[in-house]
Amino acid sequence: SQQGEEDPQALSIQEGENATMNCSYKTSINNLQWYRQNSGRGLVHLILIRSNEREKHSGRLRVTLDTSKKSSSLLITASRAADTASYFCATAPPSGYSTLTFGKGTMLLVSP
Amino acid sequence: GAVVSQHPSWVICKSGTSVKIECRSLDFQATTMFWYRQFPKQSLMLMATSNEGSKATYEQGVEKDKFLINHASLTLSTLTVTSAHPEDSSFYICSAAGGPEAFFGQGTRLTVV
Numbered sequence: 001s002q003q004g005e006e007d008p009q010a011l012s013i014q015e016g017e018n019a020t021m022n023c024s025y026k027t028s029i030n031n032l033q034w035y036r037q038n039s040g041r042g043l044v045h046l047i048l049i050r051s052n053e054r055e056k057h058s059g060r061l062r063v064t065l066d067t068s069k070k071s072s073s074l075l076i077t078a079s080r081a082a083d084t085a086s087y088f089c090a091t092a093p094p095s096g097y098s099t100l101t102f103g104k105g106t107m108l109l110v111s112p
Numbered sequence: 113g114a115v116v117s118q119h120p121s122w123v124i125c126k127s128g129t130s131v132k133i134e135c136r137s138l139d140f141q142a143t144t145m146f147w148y149r150q151f152p153k154q155s156l157m158l159m160a161t162s163n164e165g166s167k168a169t170y171e172q173g174v175e176k177d178k179f180l181i182n183h184a185s186l187t188l189s190t191l192t193v194t195s196a197h198p199e200d201s202s203f204y205i206c207s208a209a210g211g212p213e214a215f216f217g218q219g220t221r222l223t224v225v
Contacts, residue, residue, distance in 0.1 A: 035216075042217060100146075102157075
């Protein structure tokens with residue numbers, strides 16, 4: 001069953017702007033991961049944040065995690081047209097953390 | 113990172129036929145493999161989890177007789193869609209885990225005509 005809920009469902013911005021996507025979940029987690037999926041393609045793992053971490057950076061990506069609110073955000077700074085894709089959060093349970101539950105995703109469109 | 117290869121990338125088949133999709137871990141032993149299904153513009157839905165040498169565990173609502181999963185070795189799992197129908201058309205993605213982290217295949221687009 002779906003656990004993560006991303007918002008917004010779709011986001012359209014101009015190149016150079018920042019894009020923020022949010023994810024909420026319902027149960028305890030071991031970690032939360034963000035993935036990118038280009039149209040009709042496989043998943044690309046972006047970043048993993050553990051339940052005891054609050055913030056993580058990777059290049060132009062910044063992820064935050066608030067376990068008290070059961071929410072996470074993904075910020076893409078200085079967006080590029082190549083960032084156009086769907087972005088999914090996925091949560092791993094405390095017990096078996098290779099079993100991921102995916103959210104519904106945010107479709108990001110970055111216009112040149 | 114570890115590499116998971118999924119084959120074929122896309123397949124078109126006639127209604128009533130069966131289709132087999134392979135998922136291979138190329139450089140690690142995958143004790144657990146996962147099969148997901150993704151409808152257009154929707155998220156991934158876990159179909160089943162398979163452990164090498166044992167029967168797969170199917171998620172609620174997934175017909176195990178229709179979606180046959182075999183995980184006969186530590187590097188290969190197969191998903192066979194039996195007696196395919198147009199409503200089975202979807203994007204199928206596998207992931208493989210030898211430890212805590214799972215790695216995803218490139219996906220298989222199945223179109224049943």
